[in-house]
Amino acid sequence: MGFLRPTRGCAFVLGHPAGAREARQRIGYLPEGYAFYTAFAAPILLDIFGRFFRLPVAERRTRIERILKDFDLWRARTLPIGKYSRGMRQCLGLAQALVNDPKLLILDEPTSGLDPRGRRMVRELLLRYKSEGATVFLCSHILSEVETICDRVAILDRGRIVREGTLKELIGGHRGYEIRFAPIERMMLDRVRALGANVELVEGECRTFVTDELLAQRIVEVVRSSGGVLKAYIPTMRTLEEVFLELTGRYLAPSSSEEA
């Protein structure tokens, strides 16, 4: 965004040097803990911001009304921002980032301070922007949100990228297979165990978890051939959180710098 002067090197955003006015013309930006001019009402603030983008008056008005309605802020349009709740402010922060209909959205913790309804609303809105061709650059500690919205993910640990790639590349294929079946004869159970599976009796059913797909299929065959009843065959995925913990360690870093 051009806030910090580069020590070396150069970067380009949307074909323009990072921080250039031409680039910012097409960027929507929401920093973490967004600060407002709290004495203004939301439409006034958005109107001023719209003027920075040289939006014509009619377009500005229409867009501001639509955005405020999208975020359910239209009813509070006459209130000064200082009287908004934290969630409403966060929504307004997002609204101001969308006022220029950006091609690139840079968002730092966009759902911070929002209740589940607000989070869902923001998620759906971002997915809509994404589907319309905009790029969403999201920085978040809520990894489930990242999994839902992002195609590519970079994991940061203490300010350095420790892994980067598509979501599929990071999470990989199936983590393993959970197999549940009704109790079978002891001899058959021993056959399953002999394959290398650790079978446990839980809530009246046998359960096992294996990582190898071939092994999982052999267990299923053994269970079926012994007349057992297969209750569930569940391929399980790794989560981004597990990948994150694997890469960064399970303990908190001295500074809260780990982000995805």
Added chain:
Amino acid sequence: MSGLFVQARLTVRRAMASRMVLAVVLLALLILALTSVGLTVVVEEGTSSSVRSEGVMVLFALLAGGLGNFVALVLGATLVRTDLREGTILSVLSKPIPRWAYVVGSYGGSVLFLMLVWGIFVLLFLGLAYVLEVEVTRTHAWILLGRVLLALVLLSTAFFFSLFTSAWVAAALALIVYYGDSFAALLASLLRPVVGTVSERTRALLGYPFPATDRLDFLYGMLSGQLLDTPAVGLLFLHLADYAAVMLALAVWVFERKDIGPGLES
């Protein structure tokens, strides 16, 4: 260019939203009332009504000028500093506005607001002259212009210093510069045992960074009947104007090179 005007507009709206205008009008009216009452009590009996009226007007101008300077100081020291401290600057600079336009726009907006405040003072001053049946002369206009330029100097210096430091320190430094001509005179007298009598030229050079407020105290000049002649007034006005311009240029230069971000400002 449009970014500059939008920023100026935003600055004026921020200042208006702070209800500073209302406070200024109320304070100016209070000053007016106190001045009138004070002079009625203090001025000796037998003094002609025209002298008394002139006294009311001069005192009002003096006190309103002080209030104008206070507004200038507050505007200069707090506007950009608040943006930097609270992080609202990120919401503006993430929009397609060059940094110089942000600085010049903020400054321009502050000047516009200051002019609005001075406009209120002028209206009150003219109203007072009408009520007291005092003729408004060219001298009054000179006084007004001088006071406005001095307020601009305060605004510019406080604005410049607020880019580096807290609003309080910026205001204090601006006041030091504002009254710095006295320091130049003090320095010249301190140097006298070492270098002998300091020439008028050196004295002028030492005093150049300061806006020469002592010599510009027109109200005092008017009260004492020692008004400066027109050419000298013109030069001093020029000095005040170039001072404000130089401070603004310095502010732009500094701001273009400044790193901005959360946690970078106290």
